[in-house]
Amino acid sequence: MSPEIARLGHVALETPDLDESLAFFGDTVGLEVVERTEGTAYLRAVEEWDHHSLSLTEADESGIDHIGWQTEEPEHVAAFAETFEDRGMDVTWVEAGAEAGQGGAIRFEVPNGHRFELYGEMAKPDAPAERRSRLKNRQYDPTDNGPVAPNxxxxxxxxxxxxxxxxxxxxxxxxxxxxxxxxxxxxxxxxxxxxxxxxxxxxxxxxxxxxxxxxxxxxxxxxxxxxxxxxxxxxxxxxxxxxxxxxxxxxxxxxxxxxxxxxxxxxxxxxxxxxxxxxxxxxxxxxxxxxxxxxxxxxxxxxxxxxxxxxxx
Amino acid sequence: MSPEIARLGHVALETPDLDESLAFFGDTVGLEVVERTEGTAYLRAVEEWDHHSLSLTEADESGIDHIGWQTEEPEHVAAFAETFEDRGMDVTWVEAGAEAGQGGAIRFEVPNGHRFELYGEMAKPDAPAERRSRLKNRQYDPTDNGPVAPNxxxxxxxxxxxxxxxxxxxxxxxxxxxxxxxxxxxxxxxxxxxxxxxxxxxxxxxxxxxxxxxxxxxxxxxxxxxxxxxxxxxxxxxxxxxxxxxxxxxxxxxxxxxxxxxxxxxxxxxxxxxxxxxxxxxxxxxxxxxxxxxxxxxxxxxxxxxxxxxxxx
Amino acid sequence: MSPEIARLGHVALETPDLDESLAFFGDTVGLEVVERTEGTAYLRAVEEWDHHSLSLTEADESGIDHIGWQTEEPEHVAAFAETFEDRGMDVTWVEAGAEAGQGGAIRFEVPNGHRFELYGEMAKPDAPAERRSRLKNRQYDPTDNGPVAPNxxxxxxxxxxxxxxxxxxxxxxxxxxxxxxxxxxxxxxxxxxxxxxxxxxxxxxxxxxxxxxxxxxxxxxxxxxxxxxxxxxxxxxxxxxxxxxxxxxxxxxxxxxxxxxxxxxxxxxxxxxxxxxxxxxxxxxxxxxxxxxxxxxxxxxxxxxxxxxxxxx
Amino acid sequence: MSPEIARLGHVALETPDLDESLAFFGDTVGLEVVERTEGTAYLRAVEEWDHHSLSLTEADESGIDHIGWQTEEPEHVAAFAETFEDRGMDVTWVEAGAEAGQGGAIRFEVPNGHRFELYGEMAKPDAPAERRSRLKNRQYDPTDNGPVAPNxxxxxxxxxxxxxxxxxxxxxxxxxxxxxxxxxxxxxxxxxxxxxxxxxxxxxxxxxxxxxxxxxxxxxxxxxxxxxxxxxxxxxxxxxxxxxxxxxxxxxxxxxxxxxxxxxxxxxxxxxxxxxxxxxxxxxxxxxxxxxxxxxxxxxxxxxxxxxxxxxx
Missing domain, CATH: 3.10.180.10 (2,3-Dihydroxybiphenyl 1,2-Dioxygenase, domain 1)
Known part of the structure; x- marks a missing residue:
C-alpha cells in the first residue's frame, strides 16, 4: 500500500530576534508557547492538540527551515524515504526528539528548493491546568488569548x-x-x-x-x-x-x-x-x-x- | 428654561463580597477598574470617558444603592432639587467627591422606591499609559479585555x-x-x-x-x-x-x-x-x-x- | 480492500404537505430546489455540487424515508451489499435514477430501525445560468437566498x-x-x-x-x-x-x-x-x-x- | 430660542440612468423604493420611518442636487431663512410636496458651493402590507433585502x-x-x-x-x-x-x-x-x-x- 500524507503539520521559521518574534506570534497573535529550548520556541493554536504547528528558531537572518507534514501512519515515513532514495534524492533522517515532541522524520528538497519534512508521530501534551479549557474537546481556554485566538x-x-x-x-x-x-x-x-x-x-x-x-x-x-x-x-x-x-x-x-x-x-x-x-x-x-x-x-x-x-x- | 437629564450615567450596586464581584465585573466581563477606595470600586467600560458607569460597594447583602443620571448642565441639579423640595419630597445632597470623580449631586426616591441620583459633572480620567488605546477617540486598548470588552x-x-x-x-x-x-x-x-x-x-x-x-x-x-x-x-x-x-x-x-x-x-x-x-x-x-x-x-x-x-x- | 463510506449525502423526508414544506425549506431556509418530480422535491444548499442533500416526498404523515451516504467508490455499494446479505440482512437495491440524480444504491435497516441508503454516484447539475455564482468554486450566488443561505x-x-x-x-x-x-x-x-x-x-x-x-x-x-x-x-x-x-x-x-x-x-x-x-x-x-x-x-x-x-x- | 437642526435627512443625487441606478441602490444595495415620480425615485432603508433618505433624479450627468437636513421643529425652517436672508444670502423656498413626502423647505448654498436643504416635516408612510415587518418597531421585513439590507x-x-x-x-x-x-x-x-x-x-x-x-x-x-x-x-x-x-x-x-x-x-x-x-x-x-x-x-x-x-x- 502506498504511503500517504495526512496533513500539514507545522512550519519551522527562522528569526533574527526570537524574543521579539515570540512577542508577535505569542502575545499579539495569540498562539500558545508549548515549549522553549535553547534557541527554538514551539507554538500551537488554542484548538490544536499536537505539540506545535509553528517553531521559531533564532538565526542570523529570517528564513524558512522546513515545512512539516504528517504521514497517515508512522511507517509511511520510511516508505517515502526509500522511494526518494531510489531516485537519488538527498534524504536526511531527523531523530525522534531532535525536533521537540516529534518522532523520527525525514527532510528533503522538493523542486525548486522547498524543504519538506515528513513525520508520523507527534506528542499531544496537555495544556497547563490553569490554561485548560472546561470543554473536553479543546485544550486551551481561548478567552485568555485576546479577541482573536486563531484556532x-x-x-x-x-x-x-x-x-x-x-x-x-x-x-x-x-x-x-x-x-x-x-x-x-x-x-x-x-x-x-x-x-x-x-x-x-x-x-x-x-x-x-x-x-x-x-x-x-x-x-x-x-x-x-x-x-x-x-x-x-x-x-x-x-x-x-x-x-x-x-x-x-x-x-x-x-x-x-x-x-x-x-x-x-x-x-x-x-x-x-x-x-x-x-x-x-x-x-x-x-x-x-x-x-x-x-x-x-x-x-x-x-x-x-x-x-x-x-x-x- | 427647564432642567434636563442628558443620559444614564451609572448604577451603584452593593455586594456581599467585593473581591469576588470585581473578579466577575472586572476580569470576566472585562470592565476597567478606575479607582478603588475603602469598600467601593469604580468601573467603566473601554469606550467610556467618564469616571465610572458602575460602582460596587461591599455590604451585608446584595442591593442597589442608587441609579445615577447626568443632567444636561451642572446647574440643572439644583433646579431639579428645588422642584422636588417644593413638592415635599426628600432630597439628599451628596457633596462633590463623596462619590469618586463626581460633582455635587442629589438623591431622591422615585415612586415606588427607586433611588435616583442626579449629577452634572463627572471627571474623565486618562487611562493609564500602558492601557491607553493608540486611537485618540477611545481611552482603552480593548484588545486586552478578553474577547468581549463591552463598549x-x-x-x-x-x-x-x-x-x-x-x-x-x-x-x-x-x-x-x-x-x-x-x-x-x-x-x-x-x-x-x-x-x-x-x-x-x-x-x-x-x-x-x-x-x-x-x-x-x-x-x-x-x-x-x-x-x-x-x-x-x-x-x-x-x-x-x-x-x-x-x-x-x-x-x-x-x-x-x-x-x-x-x-x-x-x-x-x-x-x-x-x-x-x-x-x-x-x-x-x-x-x-x-x-x-x-x-x-x-x-x-x-x-x-x-x-x-x-x-x- | 474494504469498502468505505465517504460522507453523509442526504436525508429523505416525508411531509403531509409538500408545497408548504417547500415554502419552508426553500423560501424561508434558503435551500435551492434542483428538481421536482411527481410527489418529490430535491433540494441542495448553495455551496453543494451534488444533486441533493434533502428530498421531500408528500405522504400521509411526516416521516423519515431514509438517510443517504455516499461510498468512497461506486463499486463499494455492491461490496457492502454482499457483506450484509451474507449476514442475512434485508438489502434492497434501488435502480440508478429511481432517486433523481443518483446511481445504483442499496437500502437496509441499521439497528434499531434506522433506514440507511448507500450510493456511489450522484449527478452534479449546473445551477441555472441566472442563479450561477460568478465564483467558479461555488454553484449558486448565495446573495439571492436571503440573509442566511446555509452552505x-x-x-x-x-x-x-x-x-x-x-x-x-x-x-x-x-x-x-x-x-x-x-x-x-x-x-x-x-x-x-x-x-x-x-x-x-x-x-x-x-x-x-x-x-x-x-x-x-x-x-x-x-x-x-x-x-x-x-x-x-x-x-x-x-x-x-x-x-x-x-x-x-x-x-x-x-x-x-x-x-x-x-x-x-x-x-x-x-x-x-x-x-x-x-x-x-x-x-x-x-x-x-x-x-x-x-x-x-x-x-x-x-x-x-x-x-x-x-x-x- | 435659536432654531436648531435635528439630523441628516437625505441626499438628492442625479444620475444619467435612473433605471440602472435604481438597480444598484434598490436591488443590489437593498434600499426600498418608496415612491417614483416622473424622473425621480425616492428610497429609504429598512429601518427608516421617514419617506426617503435618498432620491435619484435622472439628469444629463451625475451630480448632487442637495443635501437635506431636518430641523428640530417645523417653524425653525422659517427662522433659519430669516437669518440667512438678513445676511444677504440667496434662499429658495421649496413648497410642501415639491419633494415627495416633504413639508415646506428652504435651499441655500453653504461655502464653498454645497447645496443644503432644511425642512421640518416629512411623511412616514407605512410599508406595503406584504413588506411590513412583524416587529412593530421597524417598517420593513429586512430579510427580503438580501444579506446586507442597510439599516x-x-x-x-x-x-x-x-x-x-x-x-x-x-x-x-x-x-x-x-x-x-x-x-x-x-x-x-x-x-x-x-x-x-x-x-x-x-x-x-x-x-x-x-x-x-x-x-x-x-x-x-x-x-x-x-x-x-x-x-x-x-x-x-x-x-x-x-x-x-x-x-x-x-x-x-x-x-x-x-x-x-x-x-x-x-x-x-x-x-x-x-x-x-x-x-x-x-x-x-x-x-x-x-x-x-x-x-x-x-x-x-x-x-x-x-x-x-x-x-x-
Whole structure:
C-alpha cells in the first residue's frame, strides 16, 4: 500500500530576534508557547492538540527551515524515504526528539528548493491546568488569548520560479490533490492550490515574477471563526503597531483574510476564515482563467498583497 | 428654561463580597477598574470617558444603592432639587467627591422606591499609559479585555409593583421620552421603555408579578459590537463557570442579548447589541399589545429570563 | 480492500404537505430546489455540487424515508451489499435514477430501525445560468437566498431506544469513527458522535428516554458561516412566523446552533456553525461524563431542545 | 430660542440612468423604493420611518442636487431663512410636496458651493402590507433585502477647496458640533467631522487636493449591523459585478467600512458599522495630528479610497 500524507503539520521559521518574534506570534497573535529550548520556541493554536504547528528558531537572518507534514501512519515515513532514495534524492533522517515532541522524520528538497519534512508521530501534551479549557474537546481556554485566538494552522502559500513543475512533483510524488488552479491568459499556470489532507486547501504554490527567484514562503495561514475576527485582528495589530497588509476576500478558495507581518522577522501570517470543505470523494479541480475575476472585481485576490515581501529558505 | 437629564450615567450596586464581584465585573466581563477606595470600586467600560458607569460597594447583602443620571448642565441639579423640595419630597445632597470623580449631586426616591441620583459633572480620567488605546477617540486598548470588552453602559431594567405609575412620574417630572410600551390583554401596562438621552432606550420599567413586590433592578445592560460577541461572552462565562441566563433576541427594542449573573452578588448583566437610534425629533412611541408577539414566536422576549431573580434596593 | 463510506449525502423526508414544506425549506431556509418530480422535491444548499442533500416526498404523515451516504467508490455499494446479505440482512437495491440524480444504491435497516441508503454516484447539475455564482468554486450566488443561505448539510442527529447498540453496529459494520461520546452517571452511554467522512461529526446517535421508543430523527443540521448568521436565521424565522426552538452553543462538538421546525411537517433543522475539524489521523475520542458540564453551565447542551419533538421513520 | 437642526435627512443625487441606478441602490444595495415620480425615485432603508433618505433624479450627468437636513421643529425652517436672508444670502423656498413626502423647505448654498436643504416635516408612510415587518418597531421585513439590507443613513462625506472655512460656517450658522478633527503637519486642517444630531458624526468635511476643486460629495454612508455584513456586502457587489473600492477600518470615527460605487452614476456608497455615540453633554472634540496614525498603521484611513472619484454638485 502506498504511503500517504495526512496533513500539514507545522512550519519551522527562522528569526533574527526570537524574543521579539515570540512577542508577535505569542502575545499579539495569540498562539500558545508549548515549549522553549535553547534557541527554538514551539507554538500551537488554542484548538490544536499536537505539540506545535509553528517553531521559531533564532538565526542570523529570517528564513524558512522546513515545512512539516504528517504521514497517515508512522511507517509511511520510511516508505517515502526509500522511494526518494531510489531516485537519488538527498534524504536526511531527523531523530525522534531532535525536533521537540516529534518522532523520527525525514527532510528533503522538493523542486525548486522547498524543504519538506515528513513525520508520523507527534506528542499531544496537555495544556497547563490553569490554561485548560472546561470543554473536553479543546485544550486551551481561548478567552485568555485576546479577541482573536486563531484556532489552527490552515495553509501555507509558497512561491516558486517554476510553480507548475513544483506543484506537479508534489501531486505525483506526495499524492496531494488539486482543489483549484489559475491559468494566465498566455496559458501558463499562475497558481495551484493543493490539498494534502484531502478536504481543504493546505498548500498554495504560486509563480514568482522571475524564474530565477528563490523558493520562498509568502505566508502561513491560521483559521479564525468569522469575518468579525478579521476586524478584531486588524484592531489588535493597530493597537500593537504592527503594519497590516490588507483585509478582504479571495476569489480562489473564497477565503476571507487579514494579513500582518512579524515586525522582527518579516514572516507574514494570514488570518483566514470562510473557506470550504471538499468531502466529495471525486472532487474535480476548479479551473480559473485570467479573465474570470478581474482586478476591478476583487482587487485583492491577486497583487493586492505585496508579493515581493516573502521570505526565502 | 427647564432642567434636563442628558443620559444614564451609572448604577451603584452593593455586594456581599467585593473581591469576588470585581473578579466577575472586572476580569470576566472585562470592565476597567478606575479607582478603588475603602469598600467601593469604580468601573467603566473601554469606550467610556467618564469616571465610572458602575460602582460596587461591599455590604451585608446584595442591593442597589442608587441609579445615577447626568443632567444636561451642572446647574440643572439644583433646579431639579428645588422642584422636588417644593413638592415635599426628600432630597439628599451628596457633596462633590463623596462619590469618586463626581460633582455635587442629589438623591431622591422615585415612586415606588427607586433611588435616583442626579449629577452634572463627572471627571474623565486618562487611562493609564500602558492601557491607553493608540486611537485618540477611545481611552482603552480593548484588545486586552478578553474577547468581549463591552463598549459602554446601555440601559437598566427595573421592576416595580406599579410600573405604570413609576413610568409616568419619570416622564412627567424628569422628562424622559417613551420609545416603546407593551400592554397586556386586560389593558394594563406591562412595560414602558424610556429614553433619558432621547435617542435610544436607557430605562425599562416592568410590572412585577405582585403589586407588593419591592422595587428592584432586573439587569444592567452593556453594549457589545455584534451578535458574535454574544457568543464570545457565552464562551467566556462557560470557561469561568458563570451560569448563563439565556441568549436570544428581544422583540421590544430588537436588542440581541446574552444574560449572566455575578456569582457573588446575583446582580445580572446583559450583553446587548443591535438596538436602534431614534434621531427623529418627533418619535411616536411604538405600542405593543399582548398578542403582537406570542411566546412561540419569540419565547425569550418575555418570561424567558427568570424575572424573580432580581435585586432590590 | 474494504469498502468505505465517504460522507453523509442526504436525508429523505416525508411531509403531509409538500408545497408548504417547500415554502419552508426553500423560501424561508434558503435551500435551492434542483428538481421536482411527481410527489418529490430535491433540494441542495448553495455551496453543494451534488444533486441533493434533502428530498421531500408528500405522504400521509411526516416521516423519515431514509438517510443517504455516499461510498468512497461506486463499486463499494455492491461490496457492502454482499457483506450484509451474507449476514442475512434485508438489502434492497434501488435502480440508478429511481432517486433523481443518483446511481445504483442499496437500502437496509441499521439497528434499531434506522433506514440507511448507500450510493456511489450522484449527478452534479449546473445551477441555472441566472442563479450561477460568478465564483467558479461555488454553484449558486448565495446573495439571492436571503440573509442566511446555509452552505451545506453538516450532520444528522438520530434517537434510538438502544443508542449504544446502534452506534457500535455503525462503527463496526460501516467503519464510522467516534469523535466524542457522553456517558451518564450510571455508566450508560447517552450519546455517540460519529464521523463517516473522518474529519468532523456527521452523525449523532442519542439514547431515547424509553427503550421502546421508535427510531427517530431529531434534526438535520446545515452549516452557516458564523454566529451572526444564527441571529439572522432567528430573524428570518420570526418574520415568517416559524417557531424557534432555541439558540445557543453545544458543549459537545462546540457547535453553535439555532433550531427551527418546518410548520408543515415538524421536521427540525439546525443552523450550525463553529464546530472543528479532526485532520489528525490518530484522533482519540473525547470522553464526556455527566458532571463535566452541568445544566447550569450550558443549559442548552442537553434537554434544552425538546427531545420529544422528533420524527420517526 | 435659536432654531436648531435635528439630523441628516437625505441626499438628492442625479444620475444619467435612473433605471440602472435604481438597480444598484434598490436591488443590489437593498434600499426600498418608496415612491417614483416622473424622473425621480425616492428610497429609504429598512429601518427608516421617514419617506426617503435618498432620491435619484435622472439628469444629463451625475451630480448632487442637495443635501437635506431636518430641523428640530417645523417653524425653525422659517427662522433659519430669516437669518440667512438678513445676511444677504440667496434662499429658495421649496413648497410642501415639491419633494415627495416633504413639508415646506428652504435651499441655500453653504461655502464653498454645497447645496443644503432644511425642512421640518416629512411623511412616514407605512410599508406595503406584504413588506411590513412583524416587529412593530421597524417598517420593513429586512430579510427580503438580501444579506446586507442597510439599516439607515449614517453620514455624508463632502470635499471642499477650503474645508476649514466650510466647516466653521456650518458650526457657527447651523450649530453642528465638532466630534473629531485632523490637522496636517503644516498645521492646516485636513478634515472636520461634525454632528448635526449631536450624538454621532453625520457630516465629514475634507480638504480637496486643490483649492480650486469644486465642492463635491465623496460618499454617502449607510449603517449595517456588523463587520460580517461588510463582507456580505463585498460578496453581493462581486456577484453583481460592482467594483469594490475597499474594506477596512477608519482611525477617525473608528468606523469599519466597505465602499462601492453605482456603475451608472459613479456615486459612492459606504457600508458602515462600529462607530460610537457621544451621549456626553460636554463632548470635547478629538484632535488628531498627522503623525498619530501613519499610513503603515492603517493604510486605508486616508488616501486608501480614491479621493478623486467624487461627484460634484
Amino acid at each position: 489552527r494552522i490552515d495553509h501555507l502559500q509558497i512561491w516558486d520560479g517554476d510553480a507548475l513543475q513544483c506543484a506537479e512533483w508534489i501531486q505525483d510524488e506526495l499524492g496531494y490533490q488539486v482543489q483549484e488552479y489559475y491559468d494566465l491568459a498566455d496559458g501558463s499556470r499562475w497558481g495551484t492550490f493543493l490539498s494534502a489532507c484531502g478536504v481543504k486547501i493546505d498548500l498554495a504554490i504560486v509563480q514568482s515574477e522571475n524564474e530565477d527567484d528563490d523558493a520562498a514562503v509568502h505566508h502561513v495561514a491560521y483559521e479564525v471563526d468569522s469575518a468579525n475576527d478579521l476586524f478584531e485582528a486588524h484592531n489588535v495589530m493597530n493597537e500593537n503597531r504592527v503594519p497590516v497588509d490588507g483585509i478582504g476576500q479571495h476569489g480562489i478558495s473564497r477565503g476571507e483574510f487579514m494579513y500582518a507581518r512579524d515586525p522582527a522577522s518579516g514572516h507574514r501570517i494570514e488570518f483566514n476564515t470562510g473557506s470550504y470543505l471538499t468531502l466529495d470523494p471525486h472532487w474535480e479541480p476548479v479551473a480559473w482563467e485570467e479573465n474570470d475575476i478581474s482586478d476591478g472585481d476583487d482587487h485583492q485576490w491577486i497583487g493586492g498583497i505585496d508579493s515581493l515581501k516573502r521570505v526565502t529558505y | 459602554r453602559i446601555d440601559h437598566l431594567q427595573i421592576w416595580d409593583g406599579d410600573a405604570l405609575q413609576c413610568a409616568e412620574w419619570i416622564q412627567d417630572e424628569l422628562g424622559y421620552q417613551v420609545q416603546e410600551y407593551y400592554d397586556l390583554a386586560d389593558g394594563s401596562r406591562w412595560g414602558t421603555f424610556l429614553s433619558a438621552c432621547g435617542v435610544k432606550i436607557d430605562l425599562a420599567i416592568v410590572q412585577s408579578e405582585n403589586e407588593d413586590d419591592d422595587a428592584a433592578v432586573h439587569h444592567v445592560a452593556y453594549e457589545v459590537d455584534s451578535a458574535n460577541d454574544l457568543f464570545e461572552a457565552h464562551n467566556v462565562m462557560n470557561e469561568n463557570r458563570v451560569p448563563v441566563d439565556g441568549i436570544g433576541q428581544h422583540g421590544i427594542s430588537r436588542g440581541e442579548f446574552m444574560y449572566a449573573r455575578d456569582p457573588a452578588s446575583g446582580h445580572r448583566i446583559e450583553f446587548n447589541t443591535g438596538s436602534y437610534l431614534t434621531l427623529d425629533p418627533h418619535w411616536e412611541p411604538v405600542a405593543w399589545e399582548e398578542n403582537d408577539i406570542s411566546d412561540g414566536d419569540d419565547h425569550q422576549w418575555i418570561g424567558g429570563i427568570d424575572s424573580l431573580k432580581r435585586v432590590t434596593y | 451545506r448539510i453538516d450532520h444528522l442527529q438520530i434517537w434510538d431506544g438502544d443508542a449504544l447498540q446502534c452506534a457500535e453496529w455503525i462503527q463496526d459494520e460501516l467503519g464510522y469513527q467516534v469523535q466524542e461520546y457522553y456517558d451518564l452517571a450510571d455508566g450508560s452511554r447517552w450519546g455517540t458522535f460519529l464521523s463517516a467522512c473522518g474529519v468532523k461529526i456527521d452523525l449523532a446517535i442519542v439514547q431515547s428516554e424509553n427503550e421502546d421508543d421508535d427510531a427517530a430523527v431529531h434534526h438535520v443540521a446545515y452549516e452557516v458561516d458564523s454566529a451572526n448568521d444564527l441571529f439572522e436565521a432567528h430573524n428570518v424565522m420570526n418574520e415568517n412566523r416559524v417557531p424557534v426552538d432555541g439558540i445557543g452553543q453545544h458543549g459537545i462538538s462546540r457547535g453553535e446552533f439555532m433550531y427551527a421546525r418546518d410548520p408543515a411537517s415538524g421536521h427540525r433543522i439546525e443552523f450550525n456553525t463553529g464546530s472543528y475539524l479532526t485532520l489528525d489521523p490518530h484522533w482519540e475520542p473525547v470522553a464526556w461524563e455527566e458532571n463535566d458540564i452541568s445544566d447550569g453551565d450550558d443549559h442548552q447542551w442537553i434537554g434544552g431542545i425538546d427531545s420529544l419533538k422528533r420524527v420517526t421513520y | 439607515r443613513i449614517d453620514h455624508l462625506q463632502i470635499w471642499d477647496g477650503d474645508a476649514l472655512q466650510c466647516a466653521e460656517w456650518i458650526q457657527d450658522e447651523l450649530g453642528y458640533q465638532v466630534q473629531e478633527y485632523y490637522d496636517l503637519a503644516d498645521g492646516s486642517r485636513w478634515g472636520t467631522f461634525l454632528s448635526a444630531c449631536g450624538v454621532k458624526i453625520d457630516l465629514a468635511i475634507v480638504q480637496s487636493e486643490n483649492e480650486d476643486d469644486d465642492a463635491a460629495v465623496h460618499h454617502v454612508a449607510y449603517e449595517v449591523d456588523s463587520a460580517n455584513d461588510l463582507f456580505e456586502a463585498h460578496n453581493v457587489m462581486n456577484e453583481n459585478r460592482v467594483p469594490v473600492d475597499g474594506i477596512g477600518q477608519h482611525g477617525i470615527s473608528r468606523g469599519e467600512f466597505m465602499y462601492a460605487r453605482d456603475p451608472a452614476s459613479g456615486h459612492r456608497i459606504e457600508f458602515n458599522t462600529g462607530s460610537y455615540l457621544t451621549l456626553d453633554p460636554h463632548w470635547e472634540p478629538v484632535a488628531w495630528e498627522e503623525n498619530d496614525i501613519s499610513d503603515g498603521d492603517d493604510h486605508q484611513w486616508i488616501g486608501g479610497i480614491d479621493s478623486l472619484k467624487r461627484v460634484t454638485y
